[in-house]
Amino acid sequence: xxxVTHDLANNVANKETTAxxxxxxxxDVHKWFGHFHALRGIxxxxxxxxxxxxxxxxxxxxxxxxxxxNRLEEHQRGQIIVDGIELSHDVRNIExxxxxxxxxxxxxxxxxxxxVLQNITLAPLWVRKWKKEQAEKIAMQLLERVGIPEQAQKYxxxxxxxxxxxxxxxRALAMQPKIMLFDEPTSALDPEMxxxxxxxxxxxxxxxxxxxxxxxxxxxxxxxxxxxxxxDSGQIVESGTPDEIFTHPKEERTKxxxxxxLTH
Amino acid sequence: MTTxxxxxxxxxxxxxxxxxxxxxxxxxxxxxxxxxxTFFMLGVLYALIRPLIAWAIGKAQWEVVQVNFRLLMxxxxxxxxxxRAWLCLYLLAGILGLSLGVWARxxxxxxxxxxxxxxxxxxxxxxxxxxxxxxxxxxxxxxxxFAFGRWRGTRLGRAAVILWVLYFPAVLIIIxxxxxxxxxxxxxxxxLWGGLMLTFLLTVVGILFSFPLGVLLALGRxxxxxxxxxxxxxxxxxxxxxxxxxxxxxxxxxVPLFLPSGVRPDRVLRAMIGITLFTAAYLAENVRGGLQAIxxxxxxxxxALGLSGFHTxxxxxxxxxxxxxxxxxxxxxxxxxxxxxxxxxxxxxxLLGISRSILAQPQYVSFQxxxxxxxxxxxxxxxxxxxxxxxxxxxRLGVGEx
Numbered sequence: 001x002x003x004v005t006h007d008l009a010n011n012v013a014n015k016e017t018t019a020x021x022x023x024x025x026x027x028d029v030h031k032w033f034g035h036f037h038a039l040r041g042i043x044x045x046x047x048x049x050x051x052x053x054x055x056x057x058x059x060x061x062x063x064x065x066x067x068x069x070n071r072l073e074e075h076q077r078g079q080i081i082v083d084g085i086e087l088s089h090d091v092r093n094i095e096x097x098x099x100x101x102x103x104x105x106x107x108x109x110x111x112x113x114x115x116v117l118q119n120i121t122l123a124p125l126w127v128r129k130w131k132k133e134q135a136e137k138i139a140m141q142l143l144e145r146v147g148i149p150e151q152a153q154k155y156x157x158x159x160x161x162x163x164x165x166x167x168x169x170x171r172a173l174a175m176q177p178k179i180m181l182f183d184e185p186t187s188a189l190d191p192e193m194x195x196x197x198x199x200x201x202x203x204x205x206x207x208x209x210x211x212x213x214x215x216x217x218x219x220x221x222x223x224x225x226x227x228x229x230x231x232d233s234g235q236i237v238e239s240g241t242p243d244e245i246f247t248h249p250k251e252e253r254t255k256x257x258x259x260x261x262l263t264h
Numbered sequence: 265m266t267t268x269x270x271x272x273x274x275x276x277x278x279x280x281x282x283x284x285x286x287x288x289x290x291x292x293x294x295x296x297x298x299x300x301x302t303f304f305m306l307g308v309l310y311a312l313i314r315p316l317i318a319w320a321i322g323k324a325q326w327e328v329v330q331v332n333f334r335l336l337m338x339x340x341x342x343x344x345x346x347x348r349a350w351l352c353l354y355l356l357a358g359i360l361g362l363s364l365g366v367w368a369r370x371x372x373x374x375x376x377x378x379x380x381x382x383x384x385x386x387x388x389x390x391x392x393x394x395x396x397x398x399x400x401x402x403x404x405x406x407x408x409x410f411a412f413g414r415w416r417g418t419r420l421g422r423a424a425v426i427l428w429v430l431y432f433p434a435v436l437i438i439i440x441x442x443x444x445x446x447x448x449x450x451x452x453x454x455x456l457w458g459g460l461m462l463t464f465l466l467t468v469v470g471i472l473f474s475f476p477l478g479v480l481l482a483l484g485r486x487x488x489x490x491x492x493x494x495x496x497x498x499x500x501x502x503x504x505x506x507x508x509x510x511x512x513x514x515x516x517x518x519v520p521l522f523l524p525s526g527v528r529p530d531r532v533l534r535a536m537i538g539i540t541l542f543t544a545a546y547l548a549e550n551v552r553g554g555l556q557a558i559x560x561x562x563x564x565x566x567x568a569l570g571l572s573g574f575h576t577x578x579x580x581x582x583x584x585x586x587x588x589x590x591x592x593x594x595x596x597x598x599x600x601x602x603x604x605x606x607x608x609x610x611x612x613x614x615l616l617g618i619s620r621s622i623l624a625q626p627q628y629v630s631f632q633x634x635x636x637x638x639x640x641x642x643x644x645x646x647x648x649x650x651x652x653x654x655x656x657x658x659x660r661l662g663v664g665e666x
Contacts, residue, residue, distance in 0.1 A: 072564055098570040109565035113583050113662075122579060123569035155662075168565075175569060 023048045023210055029078035038064045040234040051205045053221040054214045056231035062214045066181050070101045083178055102172030106184040108164045110156035117152040120171045142170040146200050162193025166200055182213040216261060230254045328631040329638045332622045339458015339613050348449060349461055350398055352435045354405055359427045361406035365413020366420050379406035432468055454532040458613040466604040470539040471597050478547030485552055503545035509606050512538045516610040535607045543600050550592045554585035587663050594654035598647045615639055
């Protein structure tokens with residue numbers, strides 16, 4: 001019953017999503033993997049245009065949480081509302097949310113049997129039902145934006161890691177999402193290639209995209225993040241602006257973690 | 265710190281030989297014991313093969329194959345109607361030539377050799393001039409189609425696919441005859457179909473229908489819908505637990521039970537159904553193996569982009585999975601081709617069955633070696649062709665590379 005009233009409320013809320021309404025609302029989100037309690041009551045609000053960085057030790061639930069936002073993982077308790085749409089078992093809602101969110105993975109997950117251009121145009125052609133010329137035009141624009149237009153006809157296996165991740169970003173952007181989710185996008189890259197991907201992400205942030213980024217790259221956080229959340233053992237230990245987090249973290253665990261990753 | 269990256273530092277590779285003599289020198293004659301071993305093995309091969317060749321050329325009596333050639337090729341198909349089998353061959357030559365011209369861009373001389381192979385048969389002695397002319401006609405048609413395909417290029421790709429799709433129903437209609445074609449091509453009952461022609465028909469229908477069924481079963485087995493999963497699992501495990509011969513018997517005996525009395529489905533149809541159902545079960549497991557090899561990240565990326573389950577499967581997962589299992593599936597189809605010999609147990613006389621009928625005649629009883637060697641050669645030629653085509657397909661699709 002609660003879901004029914006919420007759906008009605010959501011239909012109205014959808015039309016009223018203003019700059020004041022958070023575009024992502026997570027209320028008391030819990031998730032279990034079998035007996036393991038991975039997410040223990042996460043509460044978070046993200047506003048349109050905000051860049052949010054989530055950091056923390058491995059196993060803390062950061063990736064799990066970001067994956068619940070586009071239903072790659074199911075949450076078992078609590079509410080998640082993305083762009084006014086509540087994520088539940090309703091498949092149509094899930095599809096609508098996925099059309100509005102783009103995701104970039106740690107292991108790129110490009111489609112190896114398709115060229116770079118085909119990778120990018122696939123979803124717009126088949127989900128948004130664009131015409132081929134239009135899709136390819138947008139795809140080439142995006143490839144220029146991420147800096148590798150000359151690679152359009154190559155296969156992913158022929159590109160370097162940094163180039164592949166930039167293609168992955170272009171692929172996610174091709175669907176013109178409202179929110180971009182990044183799950184440790186640079187963790188699988190060589191140091192030389194990390195910069196080229198971070199530059200693209202910084203450019204994206206400065207253009208006003210709503211971004212949730214799970215990362216260890218504190219330089220990126222300092223440059224563009226509006227809020228940072230420190231996850232540990234499935235809970236949000238502390239949150240604040242980058243200034244607050246870096247200069248005077250309140251919690252002991254935050255201080256400990258920051259001292260570990262900022263020394264090298 | 266001057267590191268010279270000038271071209272002077274780039275050296276040509278050591279003169280590794282890419283010639284036949286160079287290869288032989290490296291692999292067969294490199295050291296004295298290699299050379300000794302090479303000569304020894306050559307001696308062994310000679311000792312084994314010489315008697316076979318001597319027998320094949322000298323003492324073997326190939327008349328049994330010559331006299332019964334038509335039987336071996338088309339079974340008891342009426343002699344006056346064999347022009348229809350030739351027609352099917354001509355159509356095949358045309359479509360095959362066109363396909364090779366459109367798609368097999370590299371190594372055109374290989375395709376040319378394949379398409380000219382009927383010319384080799386022309387030199388066989390004791391061939392009627394009519395047959396000779398027809399063989400030459402085949403090669404000519406194939407070459408013309410090949411040239412046409414090469415000239416027009418990949419624009420004809422779609423047309424070629426449509427032609428292939430239409431070819432097999434057309435063959436069935438031509439061979440069957442009757443109905444609207446009664447004046448041109450009187451109906452020939454399937455009990456008269458036999459020989460290599462029947463082998464081909466059973467193989468092709470088996471391949472064409474078992475493939476989609478197998479893929480559906482594989483997807484069904486992985487489905488989250490309990491009904492689809494249980495039906496698929498039951499089907500696969502039951503069919504895989506039973507030998508093909510038994511399935512052929514059962515389809516021969518039991519299919520009539522499911523139909524209203526008086527309707528006696530065709531024996532060839534029953535065999536086709538049995539073969540299709542059998543192959544589909546094995547194919548399903550192979551495809552499932554291929555599906556399991558796809559990393560979860562592919563599904564996640566597709567879902568994150570908003571692709572529906574159907575689109576994910578059709579555009580992302582199945583293309584990759586099927587590419588991976590091409591070698592296994594081709595092996596299955598090659599085995600299918602040879603397993604058609606089992607339909608002799610339900611009274612159909614395909615290549616093996618008709619050979620045994622021929623050998624059962626009193627005047628040909630002692631010619632088993634000639635006949636069996638001949639049909640073994642035929643089986644081998646086509647099995648190897650399928651295997652070779654499979655490898656070419658893999659290279660073209662970049663299997664194992666991208």
